[in-house]
Amino acid sequence: MNRRHSNSKIALFAAGLLSTALAIAQVTTATDIKTEDGQKVTVLSGQPAIPPDGPHPDFARLDMNNDGFVTADEASAYSPLANDFKHVDLNHDGKISKAEYSQWH
Numbered sequence: 001m002n003r004r005h006s007n008s009k010i011a012l013f014a015a016g017l018l019s020t021a022l023a024i025a026q027v028t029t030a031t032d033i034k035t036e037d038g039q040k041v042t043v044l045s046g047q048p049a050i051p052p053d054g055p056h057p058d059f060a061r062l063d064m065n066n067d068g069f070v071t072a073d074e075a076s077a078y079s080p081l082a083n084d085f086k087h088v089d090l091n092h093d094g095k096i097s098k099a100e101y102s103q104w105h
Contacts, residue, residue: 053080056105059098069095 028046035041057078062070064077075081075096081088081104088096088104096104 056080059101062101069097070101071095 029044031043031045033041033043059070060066062074062078062081064074070081071094072082072085075085081096081101084104085096086092088100090100090103
C-alpha cells in the first residue's frame, strides 16, 4: 500500500471518529496541535450530551410528608433532583419549594 493511499484511509478514519465524537458529546472547544512529524491533530473537549430522563414527577409525589417542601431525603427518591439539589434550592434553606422545583424543570 502506498503512503498516499494510507494517508487517505487515516484521514477517512479520523473524519469518522470526529463525526462520532460530535454526535455523542457537546463539544465546547476544539484545539489544533501539530505532532513531531508535522501532522495536524484536532483535540476536542466537552461534556457528554445529557440523556433525557423522561417527565419529572409531580411535586406532590416527592413531598412525602405534605409540608410544602422537598427535603434532601425526599429528593433522593428522584436521582436527577437529588443530584441537582443544592442548585435547585435557590435560597439555600435546605429544602425545595414548589416554586423552586417548577423553575428547575
